[in-house]
Amino acid sequence: MIQGSISQVSGFVGNFDVQIHTPTDRYDEMFGFIIAAQPANQQSKTNAFSLTSSDKIYSLSEFKRFLDSGDRLSENNGTWRHIAFFFDLKGSSDISQFETLLSILDRLEIFHQVQPYIFTRDLKVASAGLEARYRYHRQRGVVFFKFDGPDPQIVQNERGCVIEFVEPLLGEKMELTPDWIVLDEILGPPIDLDPLLKMIPSAPAFAPYLQPESTRFNGAETPKAGVYAVGPARGVFDNESLKADIDAVMVSVLKTLPELSRITEREAAFVDKTKCAFCLTCIRLCPHGAIGFHSRPEVDPLSCKMCGICILECPMGAIQTRSNNADVLEVDSNLFSNGAKTGESGRIKLLVCSRSGLQAAGKINQTLLSDVEICALPCAGSLDPNSLLKFFLDGADGIIVAGCFKGNCASIYGSTLAEERVTQTSKTLKQAGIDPERLEFIYLAGNTPGRIVEAIARLKSRTDN
Numbered sequence: 001m002i003q004g005s006i007s008q009v010s011g012f013v014g015n016f017d018v019q020i021h022t023p024t025d026r027y028d029e030m031f032g033f034i035i036a037a038q039p040a041n042q043q044s045k046t047n048a049f050s051l052t053s054s055d056k057i058y059s060l061s062e063f064k065r066f067l068d069s070g071d072r073l074s075e076n077n078g079t080w081r082h083i084a085f086f087f088d089l090k091g092s093s094d095i096s097q098f099e100t101l102l103s104i105l106d107r108l109e110i111f112h113q114v115q116p117y118i119f120t121r122d123l124k125v126a127s128a129g130l131e132a133r134y135r136y137h138r139q140r141g142v143v144f145f146k147f148d149g150p151d152p153q154i155v156q157n158e159r160g161c162v163i164e165f166v167e168p169l170l171g172e173k174m175e176l177t178p179d180w181i182v183l184d185e186i187l188g189p190p191i192d193l194d195p196l197l198k199m200i201p202s203a204p205a206f207a208p209y210l211q212p213e214s215t216r217f218n219g220a221e222t223p224k225a226g227v228y229a230v231g232p233a234r235g236v237f238d239n240e241s242l243k244a245d246i247d248a249v250m251v252s253v254l255k256t257l258p259e260l261s262r263i264t265e266r267e268a269a270f271v272d273k274t275k276c277a278f279c280l281t282c283i284r285l286c287p288h289g290a291i292g293f294h295s296r297p298e299v300d301p302l303s304c305k306m307c308g309i310c311i312l313e314c315p316m317g318a319i320q321t322r323s324n325n326a327d328v329l330e331v332d333s334n335l336f337s338n339g340a341k342t343g344e345s346g347r348i349k350l351l352v353c354s355r356s357g358l359q360a361a362g363k364i365n366q367t368l369l370s371d372v373e374i375c376a377l378p379c380a381g382s383l384d385p386n387s388l389l390k391f392f393l394d395g396a397d398g399i400i401v402a403g404c405f406k407g408n409c410a411s412i413y414g415s416t417l418a419e420e421r422v423t424q425t426s427k428t429l430k431q432a433g434i435d436p437e438r439l440e441f442i443y444l445a446g447n448t449p450g451r452i453v454e455a456i457a458r459l460k461s462r463t464d465n
């Protein structure tokens with residue numbers, strides 16, 4: 001294990017070149033994958049309670065270390081020791097903090113004459129087994145005070161701390177002078193992922209690094225293929241979520257490994273060096289960080305998701321795919337179990353993202369699609385505005401372009417790019433005297449076919465009049 005800081009990262013999934021600096025040395029290491037998996041940054045709530053540090057006040061993790069360091073609690077000389085835990089007071093607490101608190105209560109079971117008290121607002125039990133563990137400790141004598149009204153106050157003096165509070169059930173003022181007070185902590189990601197990703201020259205510059213809400217990413221994935229962030233490194237802390245993150249990364253890594261040896265067979269964009277003008281637009285725009293610069297722009301086949309965005313945005317037309325099918329995909333008729341035919345010339349063109357719109361179109365009754373021609377795009381971001389104009393010149397009554405909902409686009413901003421191109425093309429249509437409302441962009445998902453049906457109805461009501 002090397003303990004140091006990362007100073008430079010280059011390369012692609014399967015082949016990351018990482019430079020690590022220690023105070024005395026520099027290491028150049030190759031890694032297939034990069035997983036940010038640091039423990040959470042724990043910040044004490046001492047200030048929030050206006051307390052000064054003392055050997056009577058601990059944070060949860062400090063108290064855990066205190067228990068780990070020896071068994072001072074067993075030196076009780078026949079007297080009871082009282083420990084007051086503060087949880088979810090002075091700011092909301094994380095579920096993993098409650099797990100830590102319960103594991104401390106588990107540890108305290110071995111000591112005699114130790115009485116724990118939990119002062120709390122809201123216990124976080126929404127994780128497997130926590131509710132049962134909480135009930136267990138309550139039944140064995142741990143005292144829980146749950147506050148709806150004013151917070152309990154901790155008064156610190158030279159002899160220790162006094163807790164002043166109104167007992168929530170009895171409504172009576174009470175005081176407790178515990179031997180120790182243990183405060184939960186504010187947790188945060190240990191590092192900002194931005195510096196790590198920004199260190200990789202080919203990492204997407206404009207993309208948010210994590211897509212926790214997107215069904216297209218597994219949550220721990222970043223848009224840079226082969227770079228992951230798990231557990232606290234991305235902001236989730238309870239053990240169940242951490243295990244789910246690790247499983248998700250393992251699935252992704254195991255899926256990628258066999259592909260590493262078959263890169264040349266993989267469909268991917270490539271740059272024609274005879275046409276490239278070195279403007280670097282493609283490197284800046286690739287949402288998957290798949291294009292690097294090694295004396296000229298080069299696409300990493302394994303990282304390329306074939307969204308077609310670079311192909312559309314390259315001002316020199318220098319990027320292609322080996323099968324040249326990134327513009328419009330052949331529509332798989334198996335998707336259309338309702339028997340709808342595609343590829344026939346229709347009054348209305350429906351240009352759909354193959355990841356969402358194609359599935360949605362496959363759920364629509366054939367009669368509603370009788371005069372609709374469906375064209376599938378690898379990603380809405382590969383929509384070519386020229387093809388829209390050409391469709392109108394060829395006699396289309398109207399065009400609907402459908403892209404994934406924002407936040408759920410596999411190419412992060414592919415559908416946003418498509419919407420912008422549709423807006424621009426609508427302006428061109430208006431200048432050319434063509435009703436711009438004959439062109440519409442809609443956001444959808446594979447399970448929202450109704451959005452297409454509504455758009456077709458809107459378009460027909462305009463064109464039929």
Ligand code: SF4
Binds near residue numbers: 271281
């Ligand atoms: S966008 Fe096209 S011209 Fe510009 S660097 Fe990339 S391949 Fe070359």
Ligand code: SF4
Binds near residue numbers: 288304308309
């Ligand atoms: S096709 Fe998409 S993923 Fe592939 S290099 Fe171009 S922009 Fe990147």
